[in-house]
Amino acid sequence: MAISTFDLFSVGIGPSSSHTVGPMRAARQFVEVLGEAGLLTDVFRIKAEMYGSLGATGKGHGTPKAVLLGLEGEQPETVDVTSIEERVSRICDGQSLNLAGIHSIEYNHKTDIVLDRKKVLPFHSNGMLFTAFDKESQILSSQTYYSVGGGFVIDETVEGSDQLVEDPRTVAYPFESAYQLLELCKEKNLSISELMLENEKAWRSEEQVREGLLNLWSVMQACVANGMANGGTLPGGLNVRRRAKELHQQLLSRPEAAMADPLSVLDWVTLYALAVNEENAAGGRIVTAPTNGAAGIIPAVLLYYMRFVPNANNEGVIKFLLTAAAIGILYKKNASISGAEVGCQGEVGSACSMAAGALTEVLGGTASQVENAAEIGMEHNLGLTCDPVGGLVQVPCIERNAMGSVKAIHAARMALRGDGSHFVSLDKVIQTMRKTGEDMHERYKETSRGGLATNVLEVPVNIIEC
Ligand code: SF4
Structure with missing residues (x-):
């Protein structure tokens, strides 16, 4: 596959x-x-x-x-x-x-x-x-x-087989596990993003890959801009107030305050994630990354890289997305990225892990440090349930993306302070996520029959339809 x-x-x-x-x-x-x-x-x-x-x-x-x-x-x-x-x-x-x-x-x-x-x-x-x-x-x-x-x-x-997506193409460096990925990087002397770029050539020329990735990046940025521009309440009947626009105005109105608060960068990361997920909840244009419910984390961490890391550039964006994809492929192949299958650990957890590894790569981390960051990003999302209130992708989903983004940045920083060696491997944490998902009760898998969905005042949903 x-x-x-x-x-x-x-x-x-x-x-x-x-x-x-x-x-x-x-x-x-x-x-x-x-x-x-x-x-x-x-x-x-x-x-x-x-x-x-x-x-x-x-x-x-x-x-x-x-x-x-x-x-x-x-x-x-x-x-x-x-x-x-x-x-x-x-x-x-x-x-x-x-x-x-x-x-x-x-x-x-x-x-x-x-x-x-x-x-x-x-x-x-x-x-x-x-x-x-x-x-x-x-x-x-x-x-x-x-x-x-x-x-x-x-x-x-394909029902009954384990073949989720049929694609007959053979990539240059096939891998099924993080262990194989790291071994290939070592053997070929490639970073994870370099290896992924070679694999992408099975589908497209290098120029097309670069163009395609930068196009995704421009859609992500447009999504953040739309999210920061659109206020009001979200559709669906919960009357959830959109917060990104107001937060953006707050951050712009007192730029001096940021100089006295070293953690103000977190407010910006929160803003980016809220903006994307509010746009998503409103039915706007989104880059699925790797799902819509978790679509805010990759753009938020990528914007953090572009706006707060010195010398960040489009080449870094390309590396970031390729590395994130390599990690996402591991989840897709060995566990799941579906909230209906394994709960939110498969959505926000996977996105957090992907962003953590990708940020580590563009900050100069080794392949082992990337793997370490990706592992941290998932380990502390294990067991995360999917319990959207009213069946809408709003509460807890929107805020959860902000938390996942900050956690991804933290995971990258932890991994970069080490030498890549660590106790739990990424493969083991992926396996654990899959098994935890199998054990999770159905009511916590995007059915809105458990968790917050049943402990918050029941409100009828009212999505636009007949
Ligand atoms: S709680 Fe469910 S619907 Fe919301 S982001 Fe997580 S997996 Fe998606």
């Missing part, structure tokens, strides 16, 4: 990679299957059934609207985020959707998208079943998909 940096970091929309981005991709894939089979214009109606965590928290995570847009042929990377509410209203009010953008079919919101909270498909908790019917209500086609975290989607053909 080969995974590219651009699989882990992709441009999408909020609020959730597994519950918004993944379902949109699955719906579009289903439409493509219908098109390839020559069935598209025979379709009269489509039923989309969401199971497990998608059924439990799909409403708050915007799953239905993502499915509608995917059926109309939209992709998370390119959909116009400013038009989404209007389009969803048009579909619901008009009771018709434009399949693949070319064929109009009937749509009934009460029956055509089903959120089943109780049933869980056997392969993964984020299961989806799409069925297309003709005018006589006969089934034309039916496909099962799974949204396995980070916007990754697999279909039923």
Whole structure:
């Protein structure tokens, strides 16, 4: 299984990679299957059934609207985020959707998208079943998909195997574990980012890799800027106040105060993370890193590097993202980055670990110190549950990204003070995360049936949809 940096970091929309981005991709894939089979214009109606965590928290995570847009042929990377509410209203009010953008079919919101909270498909908790019917209500086609975290989607053909993403390409330096990664770096005399750059050439030229990474960086920066510019309350019914704009104004209004407070840098890191995750919660344009719920940590730590580290530059940004991806690949291959599978340790924990290792690399750390930082970043997120209040990616998710960002910077600093030798290896902590996730009760895996989700006043969610 080969995974590219651009699989882990992709441009999408909020609020959730597994519950918004993944379902949109699955719906579009289903439409493509219908098109390839020559069935598209025979379709009269489509039923989309969401199971497990998608059924439990799909409403708050915007799953239905993502499915509608995917059926109309939209992709998370390119959909116009400013038009989404209007389009969803048009579909619901008009009771018709434009399949693949070319064929109009009937749509009934009460029956055509089903959120089943109780049933869980056997392969993964984020299961989806799409069925297309003709005018006589006969089934034309039916496909099962799974949204396995980070916007990754697999279909039923890989069900029961351990092959999450089929990619026949062979990379220059394949690795399955942190141990193998470090051995390769030593043997080839490469840093982790240099090794990853060689691997990326299996998909793209070096120039395309660099351009692509800097493009992701510009989307991240735009996201932070939007988050700092947009105030008010977040959608969904919890009336969560957006804080980034106000915090930004506070920090700008008294620059002298920063000179007396050596920890003011933490306020800026907090600001960057809040800005991204508020944009995510509002359904804005996001770089999935490696998920949407945890999308604030990589940009916040990268902005810390660019704004507070002397001589930081775009070359460092490229190294940072490549190193973060190498660590993310280890989580993807050996555990999970899905909150529905292993809890928030797989989302915020993985992002924290990735950012810690990446920052260590750009601050001049050795491969062993990078591995050490990544291990610290996860070790102190082990057991972190996923319990979003109201099924919305807001509380505790937004603040949790600020905490994860600061923790990542701290982990990098701890690792850089050592020589890379340490007691728990990254491989062991990844294995522990996976096992802890397996032992974790379902109510703590993105179902909003435990933790904060049930101990905070129950408020009905009110995401824009039919
Ligand atoms: S609690 Fe963590 S895993 Fe769950 S939705 Fe929020 S950020 Fe994602």
